[in-house]
Amino acid sequence: MTEPAIRISDLHKHYGDLHAVDGVDLEITRGEVFALLGPNGAGKSTTVEILEGFRKRTSGDVSVLGVDPHHADNAWRERVGVMLQSTSERSALTAREALLHTSRYYSRPRDVDQTLAAVGLTEKADAKPQTLSGGQRRRLDVALAVVGRPELVFLDEPTTGFDPEARRQFWQLIEALRVDGTTIVLTTHYLDEADHLADRIGIIAAGRLVALDSPAGLRSRASDTRVAWNEGGTARERLTGEPTALLRELLARHPGEIPHLEVTRPTLEDVYLSLIGEAHAAATREEENAR
Numbered sequence: 001m002t003e004p005a006i007r008i009s010d011l012h013k014h015y016g017d018l019h020a021v022d023g024v025d026l027e028i029t030r031g032e033v034f035a036l037l038g039p040n041g042a043g044k045s046t047t048v049e050i051l052e053g054f055r056k057r058t059s060g061d062v063s064v065l066g067v068d069p070h071h072a073d074n075a076w077r078e079r080v081g082v083m084l085q086s087t088s089e090r091s092a093l094t095a096r097e098a099l100l101h102t103s104r105y106y107s108r109p110r111d112v113d114q115t116l117a118a119v120g121l122t123e124k125a126d127a128k129p130q131t132l133s134g135g136q137r138r139r140l141d142v143a144l145a146v147v148g149r150p151e152l153v154f155l156d157e158p159t160t161g162f163d164p165e166a167r168r169q170f171w172q173l174i175e176a177l178r179v180d181g182t183t184i185v186l187t188t189h190y191l192d193e194a195d196h197l198a199d200r201i202g203i204i205a206a207g208r209l210v211a212l213d214s215p216a217g218l219r220s221r222a223s224d225t226r227v228a229w230n231e232g233g234t235a236r237e238r239l240t241g242e243p244t245a246l247l248r249e250l251l252a253r254h255p256g257e258i259p260h261l262e263v264t265r266p267t268l269e270d271v272y273l274s275l276i277g278e279a280h281a282a283a284t285r286e287e288e289n290a291r
């Protein structure tokens with residue numbers, strides 16, 4: 001079996017009394033696109049920064065591309081792409097110059113102009129970062145993270161501030177990286193993004209991994225489908241685990257069209273919100289028991 005890209009075992013990070021990461025176990029396979037979701041303050045960035053080698057852990061074992069990131073050297077850095085939050089903000093270099101400069105640190109970099117095109121910045125190649133919009137600057141940050149052709153790339157909230165078209169373009173870039181065999185770890189607050197891109201999703205709440213599954217696997221945890229229709233001028237709605245049986249019943253009652261029929265499968269957002277709600281309820285119970 002090949003070594004996973006990332007292996008985390010019983011990871012803890014404490015800031016004083018706060019357990020920002022509270023016993024996370026996780027393996028991410030090579031070539032996988034993995035999305036880490038969770039509410040603000042859940043511990044996503046802390047976890048990712050430990051994996052990037054930028055933050056010291058309190059305890060636990062971490063291996064990234066076979067190396068403990070806390071003791072990583074330049075050879076390891078070359079294999080790992082990191083999207084820093086708006087690194088490009090205060091650069092005196094143009095977008096193309098910044099990419100060229102960064103690409104020189106790598107032995108097999110991507111073509112700079114192709115990378116600019118992949119993030120939709122060709123027209124802004126000669127612009128200085130401070131003249132770019134927030135979304136464009138973030139696209140440059142993404143380009144800087146991938147120009148070195150890393151084996152593994154960390155993208156922390158990569159599409160925050162992107163317009164819908166830029167987000168679709170970013171999704172295409174991720175698909176292209178996936179085809180290249182790049183392992184991708186991204187954090188996001190956009191559930192549709194995780195649903196669209198990720199092979200697996202990890203949901204983290206209060207420093208603990210509360211779910212780990214494929215998008216389809218997560219969606220299937222919500223059993224109830226919403227069926228809405230109109231009966232005798234009154235809007236009706238039912239949540240059911242057996243929508244087909246309900247539809248048969250309705251068809252028998254309505255020989256023609258069922259008026260205003262709507263059948264809605266639960267979304268990933270429904271499942272996410274219910275998991276986060278359960279995690280908060282469990283944390284509150286634990287706190288009360290500890291008192």
Ligand SMILES: Nc1ncnc2c1ncn2[C@@H]1O[C@H](COP(=O)(O)OP(=O)(O)OP(=O)(O)O)[C@@H](O)[C@H]1O
Nearest residue numbers: 015018020021038039040041042043044045046047
């Ligand atoms: N340097 C620090 N010192 C003290 N507490 C910190 C520090 N960095 C983060 N925290 C706390 O640790 C917790 C986890 O923060 P983290 O940034 O990992 O969350 P996150 O899931 O990335 O949130 P967001 O979605 O808002 O980016 C938060 O309660 C935060 O306030």
